[in-house]
Amino acid sequence: MKNKLVMLMMILLVAIALAGAVALVYVLKYTNQEPGSEPSIEQVLDVSVDIPEITTNLASDGFVRISFKIQTDSKKAKKELEQRMFQVNNIIILELSDKTAENIKGREGQKQFEEELKTQINEIMQEGKVEKVYITQFILQ
Structure with a gap:
């Protein structure tokens, strides 16, 4: 036994x-x-989505012109993110409308904003997740 x-x-x-x-x-x-x-740049680009330039008002009297590249964890997640572009744009606009110029000015403010967007977008994702949000253009006035 x-x-x-x-x-x-x-x-x-x-x-x-x-x-x-x-x-x-x-x-x-x-x-x-x-x-x-770390993944190679080719792998990052294969699973990334460009968010075209968005111009919107801030909570203060200013406005911002901003665009992003969002890196996902898979091609399925990239496809889902592309289909959810209207929701992503809505999240970005709503988040920016609560910000003042001081909130997003400087390195720390922008890094924090990227993390907030990542968290919010991951809440709506079902086929994967967002790995990183990159600000590719930023003009504050």
């Missing part, structure tokens, strides 16, 4: 190790990158 139990545990451990090795080989072969490494 004891021998059968030990043999069964050994078979299960070997099977689990083999499944893990197969999964690792698959990931390394088909993603063409090392675990934990």
